[in-house]
Amino acid sequence: xxxxxxKIMGKQSLKFANPxxxxxxxSIAGKKEGEGPLGQLxxxxxxDPLVGKQTWEEAESEFMRKAAVKxxxxxxxxxxxxxxxxxGDLLGQLIATSFGVAELEIPMLxxxxxxxTMGEGMAIGSILVDGGFADKVMAVTSSHFAGAEKQFxxxxxxxxxxxxxxxxxxxxxxxxxxxxxxTQGENMNASIVVAGTTIGKIVDYGIKDSxxxxxxxxxxxxxxxxxxxxxxxxxxxxxxxxxxxxLGYVGQKILIDMxxxxxYDISSNHMDCGIEIFNQEDQDTHAGGSGCGCSAxxxxxxxxxxxxxxxxxxVLFVPTGALLSQVSFNEGNxxxxxxxxxxxxxx
Amino acid sequence: xxxxxxKIMGKQSLKFANPxxxxxxxSIAGKKEGEGPLGQLxxxxxxDPLVGKQTWEEAESEFMRKAAVKxxxxxxxxxxxxxxxxxGDLLGQLIATSFGVAELEIPMLxxxxxxxTMGEGMAIGSILVDGGFADKVMAVTSSHFAGAEKQFxxxxxxxxxxxxxxxxxxxxxxxxxxxxxxTQGENMNASIVVAGTTIGKIVDYGIKDSxxxxxxxxxxxxxxxxxxxxxxxxxxxxxxxxxxxxLGYVGQKILIDMxxxxxYDISSNHMDCGIEIFNQEDQDTHAGGSGCGCSAxxxxxxxxxxxxxxxxxxVLFVPTGALLSQVSFNEGNxxxxxxxxxxxxxx
Numbered sequence: 001x002x003x004x005x006x007k008i009m010g011k012q013s014l015k016f017a018n019p020x021x022x023x024x025x026x027s028i029a030g031k032k033e034g035e036g037p038l039g040q041l042x043x044x045x046x047x048d049p050l051v052g053k054q055t056w057e058e059a060e061s062e063f064m065r066k067a068a069v070k071x072x073x074x075x076x077x078x079x080x081x082x083x084x085x086x087x088g089d090l091l092g093q094l095i096a097t098s099f100g101v102a103e104l105e106i107p108m109l110x111x112x113x114x115x116x117t118m119g120e121g122m123a124i125g126s127i128l129v130d131g132g133f134a135d136k137v138m139a140v141t142s143s144h145f146a147g148a149e150k151q152f153x154x155x156x157x158x159x160x161x162x163x164x165x166x167x168x169x170x171x172x173x174x175x176x177x178x179x180x181x182x183t184q185g186e187n188m189n190a191s192i193v194v195a196g197t198t199i200g201k202i203v204d205y206g207i208k209d210s211x212x213x214x215x216x217x218x219x220x221x222x223x224x225x226x227x228x229x230x231x232x233x234x235x236x237x238x239x240x241x242x243x244x245x246x247l248g249y250v251g252q253k254i255l256i257d258m259x260x261x262x263x264y265d266i267s268s269n270h271m272d273c274g275i276e277i278f279n280q281e282d283q284d285t286h287a288g289g290s291g292c293g294c295s296a297x298x299x300x301x302x303x304x305x306x307x308x309x310x311x312x313x314x315v316l317f318v319p320t321g322a323l324l325s326q327v328s329f330n331e332g333n334x335x336x337x338x339x340x341x342x343x344x345x346x347x
Numbered sequence: 348x349x350x351x352x353x354k355i356m357g358k359q360s361l362k363f364a365n366p367x368x369x370x371x372x373x374s375i376a377g378k379k380e381g382e383g384p385l386g387q388l389x390x391x392x393x394x395d396p397l398v399g400k401q402t403w404e405e406a407e408s409e410f411m412r413k414a415a416v417k418x419x420x421x422x423x424x425x426x427x428x429x430x431x432x433x434x435g436d437l438l439g440q441l442i443a444t445s446f447g448v449a450e451l452e453i454p455m456l457x458x459x460x461x462x463x464t465m466g467e468g469m470a471i472g473s474i475l476v477d478g479g480f481a482d483k484v485m486a487v488t489s490s491h492f493a494g495a496e497k498q499f500x501x502x503x504x505x506x507x508x509x510x511x512x513x514x515x516x517x518x519x520x521x522x523x524x525x526x527x528x529x530t531q532g533e534n535m536n537a538s539i540v541v542a543g544t545t546i547g548k549i550v551d552y553g554i555k556d557s558x559x560x561x562x563x564x565x566x567x568x569x570x571x572x573x574x575x576x577x578x579x580x581x582x583x584x585x586x587x588x589x590x591x592x593x594l595g596y597v598g599q600k601i602l603i604d605m606x607x608x609x610x611y612d613i614s615s616n617h618m619d620c621g622i623e624i625f626n627q628e629d630q631d632t633h634a635g636g637s638g639c640g641c642s643a644x645x646x647x648x649x650x651x652x653x654x655x656x657x658x659x660x661x662v663l664f665v666p667t668g669a670l671l672s673q674v675s676f677n678e679g680n681x682x683x684x685x686x687x688x689x690x691x692x693x694x
Contacts, residue, residue, distance in 0.1 A: 007479050008430075012454045014480055055678050083355075084546060092439030092498075093672035094459050098549055098683045107359045107546040108685065109467060110459040110670075112441050120456060124471065131478030132354050133361055151439075151674075199431060199454040202445060323457070325440035331402050336445045338455065 010231025019193035020129035023185030024074035025300035030171030041301035060144035064100030067173035083134035114321030119340030142173035143291030165212035167290035174296030214251025220337035240312035245295035245319035246274035248288030273298035357578025366540035367476035370532030371421035372647035377518030388648035403494035411447030414520035430481035461668030466687030489520035490638030514637035521643030561598025567684035587659035592642035592666035593621035595635030620645035
């Protein structure tokens, strides 16, 4: 343990002196996500959107419970092996999380960062492990298409039309287990670590259109990615991939353009989980996927796999969140956004 | 810096090797709170519940903004001196926080623990400072009577009756600044530190009555306090005060009884912020005060003062949260609860 290594980098970033290992990352996906390009990679594809429950909220909790249990199974651990759980979701008062993970009885830190939640959870989890506050931590999040529509937009039965700038909330949940040693789990032969993080600020460019979240969130992704470059003194070529959470096609273009104005060209190595998860041609998902689950299940199913197999060595994982509620939207407010970046590397 | 000192204690607790100093703790209270027993102690008492804004949500954001600015002022700091802000509130998707602190432009970690939020925020903030991840962190939270009634219960205009077991959501916001040195701020001559923390688990005893939150939350407080005693090998006499957030009269009795069954007698040194903040006789607040703001402004105005003046040396501050939403309540679900304990000491 080298405790002398600098931890604080620049204005917003941390470089971990003892980078936590990712023992396992799970992905429980819904039916539509299972029919998308990543379908074969998910741990489980649930055919029933209610997974046997009575309400959309209970169904989302069940997705999260399954993701947590699957991550434990992949890491060869029991719930009692996890010292702290860091988790959250999109629903008011985080009920998907509270009802989803209660039975695991793991001391818990509830977090909210909208769709940036997996970034925030992995950042806090890494801080706990790097700082010697925990040997093993789980970060978990979820989203559910029907629960999110009910929470933020219209009842499904209303059948409202969606503009092409709108995204489709992913039904799914992912959990990541971080640890201070790499003696077990699915990445045992690869050493996949969280090397650092850049904690985002709230960014609000005044956009009010909740059917165009990509445009609202792109400036938050821009600020965090630019700060990561500055804080570490690096440029886009440092990473094999720079991966945002759910900007979709509209937000991706804005992000690339904004960074280009600062002479950072990420056009060749940018990837967005919301773009990867659905087929734009035939899945009718318009701007792409969104929701906490979008980046979470893409991370477990695809990003971790690419690192494990050596296809990528270093990625910047930047889940993006729009911090609106139906109340703030109905009261005519803007959409404040945030993005947290996590540097994930194969060592 | 003694990095060899044990940090991990027992099952759920941390003992800080480099206990963070509390530089300042602010308290912005509403009119009714200003008329209560602690009225003279608050930094500011706002006479207008809307503080000049158009909606209850915007008003709560303004309370939080004022609390953050006041804490900076008391600590002699600028917003740019704070490396990370850890904050949250009761409203769906934390809109009081997102709109309240955005203009401060401090990198932010959004948290949700219902009324346990100040406990969670001070715990995470202390971890960041103790672990060398930040020199200065702000923890902030708020609640607003009218916003909470609108969110969780009935419109105010409906004028519904309240059972005696119901609590009254506090209108107010408090912020705490944690730092790795004690060279400035209101406690400069006292050295008030966060010595340790016990992170709570979700506890659900099956209570469904949202008009009796004290009974729902008492078991969560019980579990966390008992675990704190066990993890540190101490008993109630270790503390001058054991201070819960908002159990009120009903919850206090349950908590004392539950701990007595385990041979822990806290009847002589227990205090509840919800009981302290209002006069039961003439303020019509029934079981007591509640809400994230209840423990937050009591901490800044009263608890910190008692420590600063030497009246108390060691307190266990245990904000308690009920993790329900109006959706989970309307769907007939139970009320899962959580409590996070923070050990605050005068050194």
